[in-house]
Amino acid sequence: MGFHDLAHFNDALLAKQAWRLLHNNEILFYKVFKANFFLNHSILEAKESSMGSYAWKSILHGLDVILDGACWRVGNGKSIKILSPMVDTMEEATVDCLIDEGTRTWNATMVDEIFAPQEAEEIKNILLARNEMEDSMYWPWEHDERYSCKTGYRFLKEDEVGFxxxxxxxxxxxxxxxxxxxxxxxxxxxxxxxxxxxxxxxxxxxxxxxxxxxxxxxxxxxxxxxxxxxxxxxxxxxxxxxxxxxxxxxxxxxxxxxxxxxxxxxxxxxxxxxxxxxxxxxxxxxxxxxxxxxxxxxxxxxxxxxxxxxxxxxxxxxxxxxxxxxxxxxxxxx
Incomplete structure (x- = not known):
């Protein structure tokens, strides 16, 4: 069938289900898992528990694939956590604290103080929308920015060998x-x-x-x-x-x-x-x-x-x- 690694293909299929839970919140599949496993928060904040089913634990494994390969499009910054802060008190902070809401631009002074010089320059080069909107996650390996099992499998294989x-x-x-x-x-x-x-x-x-x-x-x-x-x-x-x-x-x-x-x-x-x-x-x-x-x-x-x-x-x-x-x-x- 052309699959050289069935384990990676299985992970790519699980990631497809995680992608559905991230973007299709009107379907029954989302409502059932939402009520049972991440009722008061997003699936991105969901954690594995001893009460979770085998299917739920498998989907969380697929979610790791999405988090590794997907990218964020910055809106209001409230859904995106800061991963590499140099300030201990900002370990749980989100990106919205780095944005000047009045001008919808980056707070350059704060960015320069918190991040390493190279990271700070990359952050300030990210364009922000003029109007506040929700953050969105997209899959950069597809032209329509939607996750597919084909590109998910290729991402896992290439990530394994480092290309x-x-x-x-x-x-x-x-x-x-x-x-x-x-x-x-x-x-x-x-x-x-x-x-x-x-x-x-x-x-x-x-x-x-x-x-x-x-x-x-x-x-x-x-x-x-x-x-x-x-x-x-x-x-x-x-x-x-x-x-x-x-x-x-x-x-x-x-x-x-x-x-x-x-x-x-x-x-x-x-x-x-x-x-x-x-x-x-x-x-x-x-x-x-x-x-x-x-x-x-x-x-x-x-x-x-x-x-x-x-x-x-x-x-x-x-x-x-x-x-x-x-x-x-x-x-x-x-």
Whole structure:
């Protein structure tokens, strides 16, 4: 289904319920939980208790996801607590004490006295509404600012490894667009996309899914057969990639994954379409060998891939001849 971490996906689903309790206060779901668990205050101030149900404790766990990833839009400042005060007496203070209600601007003197210089500058750069309104929480990872399980899951995964969600999303989307824009057959594009997603049945992936127990490459037992090794770095492929000087960087650069290799090929304009045809020919020949079918020798694959590339290119550029339309004569009913 595409979920690499079911625990994070479960947390993203729970966060969806917490988001509903934050924003939909007219539905029955909100009214039931409000009456039982946070009657006199907001869900943001609700705490876990021994009397709470398993469902309530789970929703509070999802609320932590919202609090980590969501942002506040400052209105009157009465719902937003000050997280990093330098004054002990302001531990429970809210943002409204930093706003001059008469001018609807920040109290610059107070902000400078309470916060570190860098924090103070960031606070004073936040624009305030001219008229007083309620504070609102929004989800910055969606265009409509509403929480979704998809972006919640991605936020948890990227937060786990310490990268920014937006940056990785942009890079991934850019690579997918380049793949689907390749002028080659759909089966070739699909194979390249699967290789970038590390979803090809290489031996490493089959071991990970407990289908086989041996992940070393058939030719060299000391190496593990992952996707990149199977179609690019294996020594048996020296004759394939060495037949064309355009792939001379193979012995000069190292890549951590197939997606990194493809991105480099596209960015440096090393004929990504011919690259895709060559990858497909290598993978196809590998499967024929594995199933003991008639197959082409490795030293013929480079030329074969180039011929298929030129044939497809000629078909794409060939003029379309229109067939003359024959005139249809209708016979009147008897």
């Amino acid at each position: 920014q969600v937006a940056e990785n999303q942009d890079q991934e989307k850019g690579l997918w667009k380049k793949i689907w824009a390749l002028e080659c057959p759909n089966k070739v594009r699909n194979l390249i996309w699967r290789a970038c997603r590390n979803s090809l049945p290489s031996k490493c992936n089959l071991v990970r899914r407990t289908i086989i127990s041996e992940q070393s490459y058939d030719y060299y037992k000391e190496g593990n057969e992952d996707v990149l090794h199977t179609v690019w770095s294996c020594k048996e492929l020296d004759g394939v990639w060495g037949a064309n000087s355009i792939w001379s960087f193979r012995n000069q650069r190292c890549f951590a994954s197939f997606s990194e290799l493809l991105a480099w090929v596209c960015d440096h304009q090393r004929n990504p379409v011919l690259f895709a045809f060559t990858i497909w020919s290598i993978w196809h020949q590998r499967n024929q060998v594995r199933t003991q079918q008639t197959h082409r020798p490795l030293n013929h694959l480079s030329q074969w891939a180039y011929n298929r590339y030129m044939e497809f290119k000629a078909l794409k550029t060939a003029p379309i001849t229109s067939r003359p339309k024959s005139r249809v004569w209708w016979k009147p009913p008897a």
